[in-house]
Amino acid sequence: MTVRRVAVVGAGSSGLACIKICIDEGLEPVCFESSDDIGGLWRFKESPEPERSSIYRGLVVNTSKEMMCFSDFPTPADFPNYMHNSQLLQYFRLYAEHFNLLKHIHFQVISVSPSDFSETGQWEVVTINKNGDWVRHVFDAVLVCSGHYTHPVLPLSDFPGQLTNFSGRCFHSWEYKDADAYRGKRVVVVGIGNSGGDIAVEISRSTFLSSRKGAWVVGRMSTNGLPLDMTAITRFSYLLTLLLPKALINWAAERALNYKYDHRLYGLRPAHRLLDRSPLINDDLPGRVLLGGLVMKANLRGFVDSGVVFEDGTVEENIDAVVFCTGYRGTFPFLPPALSQGPYGELTLYKRLFPPSLQHPTLAIVGLFQTKGPIMPIAEMQARWAVKVFTGLSHLPCKETMLDITESERKRNMKRYKASRAALQVDYIPYLDFMAKEVGVRPNFLLLLLRDPVLWVKVVFGPCTPYQYRLTGPGQWAGARHAILTQWKRVAQPFKTRAVPEPETRASVLFNPWLLALGGSLIMTMLLSRNKISLLR
Ligand SMILES: Cc1cc2nc3c(=O)[nH]c(=O)nc-3n(C[C@H](O)[C@H](O)[C@H](O)COP(=O)(O)OP(=O)(O)OC[C@H]3O[C@@H](n4cnc5c(N)ncnc54)[C@H](O)[C@@H]3O)c2cc1C
Numbered sequence: 134m135t136v137r138r139v140a141v142v143g144a145g146s147s148g149l150a151c152i153k154i155c156i157d158e159g160l161e162p163v164c165f166e167s168s169d170d171i172g173g174l175w176r177f178k179e180s181p182e183p184e185r186s187s188i189y190r191g192l193v194v195n196t197s198k199e200m201m202c203f204s205d206f207p208t209p210a211d212f213p214n215y216m217h218n219s220q221l222l223q224y225f226r227l228y229a230e231h232f233n234l235l236k237h238i239h240f241q242v243i244s245v246s247p248s249d250f251s252e253t254g255q256w257e258v259v260t261i262n263k264n265g266d267w268v269r270h271v272f273d274a275v276l277v278c279s280g281h282y283t284h285p286v287l288p289l290s291d292f293p294g295q296l297t298n299f300s301g302r303c304f305h306s307w308e309y310k311d312a313d314a315y316r317g318k319r320v321v322v323v324g325i326g327n328s329g330g331d332i333a334v335e336i337s338r339s340t341f342l343s344s345r346k347g348a349w350v351v352g353r354m355s356t357n358g359l360p361l362d363m364t365a366i367t368r369f370s371y372l373l374t375l376l377l378p379k380a381l382i383n384w385a386a387e388r389a390l391n392y393k394y395d396h397r398l399y400g401l402r403p404a405h406r407l408l409d410r411s412p413l414i415n416d417d418l419p420g421r422v423l424l425g426g427l428v429m430k431a432n433l434r435g436f437v438d439s440g441v442v443f444e445d446g447t448v449e450e451n452i453d454a455v456v457f458c459t460g461y462r463g464t465f466p467f468l469p470p471a472l473s474q475g476p477y478g479e480l481t482l483y484k485r486l487f488p489p490s491l492q493h494p495t496l497a498i499v500g501l502f503q504t505k506g507p508i509m510p511i512a513e514m515q516a517r518w519a520v521k522v523f524t525g526l527s528h529l530p531c532k533e534t535m536l537d538i539t540e541s542e543r544k545r546n547m548k549r550y551k552a553s554r555a556a557l558q559v560d561y562i563p564y565l566d567f568m569a570k571e572v573g574v575r576p577n578f579l580l581l582l583l584r585d586p587v588l589w590v591k592v593v594f595g596p597c598t599p600y601q602y603r604l605t606g607p608g609q610w611a612g613a614r615h616a617i618l619t620q621w622k623r624v625a626q627p628f629k630t631r632a633v634p635e636p637e638t639r640a641s642v643l644f645n646p647w648l649l650a651l652g653g654s655l656i657m658t659m660l661l662s663r664n665k666i667s668l669l670r
């Protein structure tokens with residue numbers, strides 16, 4: 134059975150990447166999108182729509198442009214390093230335009246239900262469009278890219294019976310758009326995830342941020358003001374995490390964080406260690422705590438008439454609104470129920486991609502994972518691997534092996550992350566490298582060192598940007614090397630808005646031996662952190 138026609142469900146960032154990869158591999162993608170536009174989560178809507186993800190007006194990404202772009206399409210150099218949601222959507226539009234993807238998308242297809250003919254591995258896909266027209270299609274494979282931030286989790290039942298008398302408004306962050314309605318209001322924000330942090334900061338006039346666990350808070354801005362992920366996600370630092378004891382890394386990194394602001398003093402300190410969970414990415418939150426507009430509180434216990442009670446017994450009266458930033462659940466009601474066979478009714482997926490129970494590996498779920506890095510490069514690599522498996526160029530182990538591996542990875546994750554959606558966690562570089570090896574695009578470091586030592590240094594010590602997976606092998610991109618060599622230039626570009634005058638120097642000062650020695654040691658320090666030096670050129 135040769136695979137030719139592939140159905141792609143959803144035209145968010147994952148769906149767009151899937152369409153592009155299918156075309157690259159000579160397949161015929163047909164994408165079904167239930168809304169009337171591309172972009173998925175990143176297309177801001179004034180009011181939330183049921184069963185769809187919904188973001189707030191001010192949302193700015195927490196991953197930087199060079200790290201989160203697709204591997205053969207760098208973000209425009211003049212875009213800011215951390216894009217506003219509208220700019221990220223603009224990037225996806227440029228991508229779709231550049232690779233001519235729109236003509237493969239059918240919009241306003243409100244229902245897609247694939248069911249497999251297990252004999253052949255093909256899929257019958259019934260679609261219904263907004264006019265109610267039913268169409269039956271046959272596809273050789275299906276890529277599901279429908280997103281998983283669609284169903285808000287609102288744990289009101291944790292506060293039984295008491296809500297009825299509460300006079301304020303209670304709602305999920307899914308409904309939150311901006312702070313306009315909360316000017317001069319007293320608001321409690323429940324949950325210290327990325328949304329909780331953002332929303333608390335946006336409202337912060339008299340806002341209470343209630344958190345059971347606390348969080349380690351890191352800024353987008355790393356040393357020298359460079360993007361955090363560009364300095365943190367490098368192959369070299371990954372190697373260090375393998376070599377050094379975890380306790381030592383935790384100790385050193387927590388110390389560095391507390392050096393900026395003491396997490397205990399600020400009421401943020403969690404019981405868990407830094408590496409045990411994803412940290413909260415927020416630049417403004419500690420500043421708001423310092424100014425007193427934002428007040429850290431214990432976990433919410435319940436409601437009283439017009440106020441709320443926290444677990445430490447303290448009460449805040451006259452609360453106008455409570456925003457629950459308590460996360461999301463993804464559901465895949467349109468898939469055959471046999472696929473949702475995990476212990477908690479979730480989808481069991483081999484390597485977070487393939488349902489092991491299918492007789493033929495002709496369906497993959499793209500984008501259903503979490504990681505301490507950007508989503509897009511991983512989703513793109515998932516698509517590249519899935520297509521190789523569909524076309525028989527890469528093979529999966531037998532069903533039992535896949536189930537065993539999936540279960541042991543789930544257990545390891547539960548132990549390591551202890552969070553509710555721990556099973557979804559993947560490690561950024563190892564997971565990308567694993568898939569890249571399957572696809573045949575993992576860089577060969579020894580060969581690279583011998584052939585191109587300059588590039589080798591950038592690849593090993595510099596940020597693990599997606600271009601690394603376009604250097605060799607199938608899908609190789611001629612621009613990949615150049616993209617890596619110029620990545621720090623594109624980081625610097627949006628800052629170049631003012632010509633910075635050179636400091637005035639006098640010749641006599643330059644030849645002062647003490648200053649020469651100082652300069653020499655400065656240069657040594659900079660050489661040791663190589664990735665930053667290219668900015669100075
Ligand atoms: C508040 C918030 C902030 C985030 N910030 C970042 C960040 O900074 N960096 C990062 O990398 N990630 C971030 N993420 C993760 C985010 O999920 C991904 O960036 C990305 O949007 C995933 O894209 P996707 O295409 O998989 O899903 P989505 O963007 O959700 O797209 C899914 C698409 O499928 C369509 N669809 C759904 N069901 C069907 C159906 N049955 N039939 C047809 N079409 C369907 C939807 O209409 C939608 O267009 C954030 C998530 C949230 C909630």
Ligand SMILES: *[C@@H]1O[C@H](CO)[C@@H](O)[C@H](O)[C@H]1NC(C)=O
Binds near residue numbers: 294295298
């Ligand atoms: C709600 O208010 C009513 C009337 O004031 C009161 O009788 C009842 O005990 C209150 N319920 C709770 C749970 O506080």
Ligand SMILES: *[C@@H]1O[C@H](CO)[C@@H](O)[C@H](O)[C@H]1NC(C)=O
Binds near residue numbers: 326327411414503505
């Ligand atoms: C960015 O924010 C989203 C939404 O809260 C979160 O799921 C993701 O893990 C964050 N990314 C990083 C690198 O922390």
